[in-house]
Amino acid sequence: MNLGDTKYRLSEFWSEFRKERSGLVGLAILVLSLLVVIFEPAILPWKEVNSKWRSIDYWQDNSASAPPAWTNAFTKLKAPVTVRLDDGKKEEASLDGGVKLVTYTFDYHYTADKAPLDVIFHITGHGDIPILVSIGRPDGTTLDLGQRFEQGLAGQDIRISVDNDGRESAFTFIKNYESEGALEQYSGKSLRTNDILFNTAREGMAREFKPLKGDYKLIVKAMLLDPENSKVEEPHVVVTGSVSGILGTDDSKRDLFSGLVAGLKWALLIGLLTSAISVLIGVMYGIISAYFGGTVDSVMQFIYQIVNSIPVLPVLIVISAIFKPSIYMLIAVMVLFFWTGSVMTVRSMALQIKEETYIEAAKALGAKKSRIIFKHMVPILIPYSFASMALSVPSAIVYESSVSLLGLGDATIVTWGQILHDAMQGAAILKGIWWWILPPGLLIAVMGMTFAFLGFSMDKILHPKLKTR
């Protein structure tokens, strides 16, 4: 088979495949998924999701169980969206005594009807640095929210949460407007810092939140006491809203969209690798069993029937529970059971091909067994195996998910099954956190459907080919 051949056959296949609507839908989704995998770094809102999915620190700025940002479109009171501000305006000033003052100012345009849950300042420092954060409100007032003096920094991240650190100054601020009595009444009700900071300054602001919409300035000041040996880098501010991202967060504050995108490649890998290897084994097994016949066939069919009658899932669960396997181990175990899927069909097709006159003609010409198998039988059965490959992808994905759902998956990666497992653990259904359950569930279903569509269409096109030749 040369290149021209393959091209001709592919174009022939494509011209028929084009007529299969479901196949085209499947192909479109598959291409889309591949694009997502390729451009994953660009698409991920949380770049390090792959390595830090289970890190508490990485997700701590998010709000827990936040619905997706777009849910705002359906609610009357708009909730603030979690945003990360990176483009701070930098100002440098020299003070007396060789001290340098670095000021970063971040603009935050506030339009929601509820106050953000928190405003968190981040800065990475080297050396001894006093840091001061403040907020400038649209009404002109500027509040100092707190200060820190960090010594001996060597590139650590300094995190200042306004909710905690700004509590005092917020109360100082509110005292200008509220009477002592009123304050006493409300402070007991754990008045939140941000409810004050984003409130319209007036009497009664402790009682009722009335958003002061407009442009806020979030300022962080760092004093470099010894400018030669100290510096600050990567300042950014996270305004933690009560809604977050494209698909919200789970109760560990993890961004679900990032998790699902990161899980896609594993779903594809599990599905394709498992089915490719197992179908390849199955095709060879079927051909050899059919071609040699007799005792070889009987023994091979016996082994096949034993393997085929072992239920996969229980074995998978036991193995996972004992070994806590890696994803590759899981794939290997699945292959161990999945190869039986195509054996019977391939065997019966090979039995048919074996009786074809051109096989006899090849024998009469003196062809060896290996030549007959690899030159005459395999090329005819390979296209069929594509179809059966596509059909076994969904079950591989679902099995992995099932194992993960039981908490037995590979703990070093993110898979859709694991996200679902966490959702079950977190009682997402009871709490009504639908954005935690529906997307991974749907994705598993869609991915399975995609390959099923592809498989059925290919099956339809490639299978009758053999009969009519």
Next chain:
Amino acid sequence: MDSLLKVENLQMHYFTSKGAVRAIDDINFELMPGETIGLVGESGCGKTSLGTSILRMPTPPGRYVGGRILVDGVDVIPLPEREVRKNVRWQKISMVFQGAMNCLTPVYTIGRQMMETLNEHSDLSRSDAESLITEYLGYVGLPPEIVQRYPHELSGGMKQRAVIATALFLKPEIVILDEPTTALDVIVQAQIINLLKKLKKQFSLSFMFITHDLALEAEISDRICVMYAGKIVELGTNAQIYGTQGPAHPYTERLLAATPRLFKKVEQLQFIPGTPPDLIDPPKGCRFSPRCDKAFDKCFQEEPPLIEIEPGHMSACWLHRRG
């Protein structure tokens, strides 16, 4: 005498992605009661297409393009399918399909498969149907036990007999036989031909006998209709085609010369070089002209009409006009 079947200007094309294949292109003929008409020609000349078209079941993507098929004076082409199934197919015209004996389902008994055909086309009670099947098996020379046999237990000849019996169940007037003996051995072939001759008399049937073998047609057909590339090129009586005078059309002549004869030792058998034309884009003029050794200028320009060259003998060749 009125004709049983009259085909007028019939056109049936296969609409493929590459264009319309003109498998049946303007065919006219009549079938008289008790007559056998033989359809001969190379493979791909439209013999089988004509057969299925007359049964009003052209193989997809085939569609009627023009003409009429009159069965007892009624055009069957515009009839609804239900009507055709109820009154025409199997009731008036039945067919023994090419290779039908190899298309019997291996998992059902012969009797069950015959019963299925009966149920599809009639509403006889079970016991009536069973006795009918036994009766007809007798006519084709098969013992009644055969109904309990599976196809693989029967020889080719027996299967073909069963298929023929199935075609006769509902007392059709016309039976279309498409290569009924092609896959059979000579002796079995001769036995089947004898059977057909007997059945024809017994039930006063009319046959349309389709084959590529001119020698076989000589045994059974009253009139021979030679087809080439979707058209009739010659139509004449058995005596006119096989008589001493020989056929009129060069195609028939060469086809006959290519038929090997057992008792005539020849050094060199004749053959027709080339292959039948592509019916999507048939050659200009006479369709046989590219393969004809007698072709002259006019043959490549204009299509010859089918003309009567002697009573009951039609031929489509410019040579007849040339004198």
Next chain:
Amino acid sequence: MTDTILSIKNLKKYFEPHQNFAQSITGGGQKKPIKAVDDISFDIRRGEIFGLIGESGSGKTTTGKLVMKLIEPTSGQMFFDGEDVTHLGKEKLKEYRRKVQMIFQDPYASMNPRFKIRDVLEEPLIIHKVKGSIEERTKMIVQALEEVKLIPPDEFMGRWPHMLSGGQRQRVATARTLILNPMMLVADEPVSMIDLSTRAEILHMMKEVQKELGLSYLYITHDLSTARYFTDRIAVMYLGRIVEIGRADDIIDNPLHPYTQALIEAVPEPASGKLDIVKELPIYGEIPSPANIPQGCRFHTRCPYATEACKREPEPELSLDSAEHYHACRRAYEVQAEKKRAG
């Protein structure tokens, strides 16, 4: 060098029927072996076309497969070019396959649909490791295609089998067998799937190649009329046995065995005036199963001339009638005389 290229002596091939597990334990359902080929002997001479005629079930195809060594004989011997080839080792077998080639009934089925014509023709070269560069191989392929009149060869090399007509495919199949310079060809019904109009063309081509290259053919067919034209000698097989053997003209003009007579009677002739005649065939019923061969003369169940002796006495051996004409009927001459009397 002997005169004979292939010599077959008392060759038998019995197929043992499949028994299931239970049957093999209980010994129940003991089935008889299928005697596909039951003691046949014949010689094919150098440069001769030898016809093997019979109905389906006569064992002619099994004989072809035995000669091709696609199956092993149950007993008997085969000599090819003076050498015993009854049982061959791997190396010897490959060498034998180079010398004896086969043309199959269905030229389309005998080619892998995924092979181009070039690949089809190159396969024997690859299998037999015929040395040479791509150019040399291409030259051999072109030569073989020219031999079978597929011109221009370059154009055909790039095509797929399904793009050719039946006749062209059979030419390719012939070219495939010729490319290794064989000594003998086994042709199993090579023209039965081909349109009548081109059948003669293929036979003519095969005959020309045979003359040109001095090949020997074993031509297996059920069609007497092409056999007469194509072959030098004919053997008629019935139920695994040869019942008559002789020169093609002798067999057809003067058949001695009643079975041969029936075969000849059954062939339709393209002549007028046979419409109202129901042909009286001198034969009854259909061929019995080779698992259940009748006692005595195996043809007696269908023979209109059979006597008690034919049923009871052992099977008649082939006996010589005239030069090279043998038959296996004890009543051959009586029947002939009877027929003459009847007119």
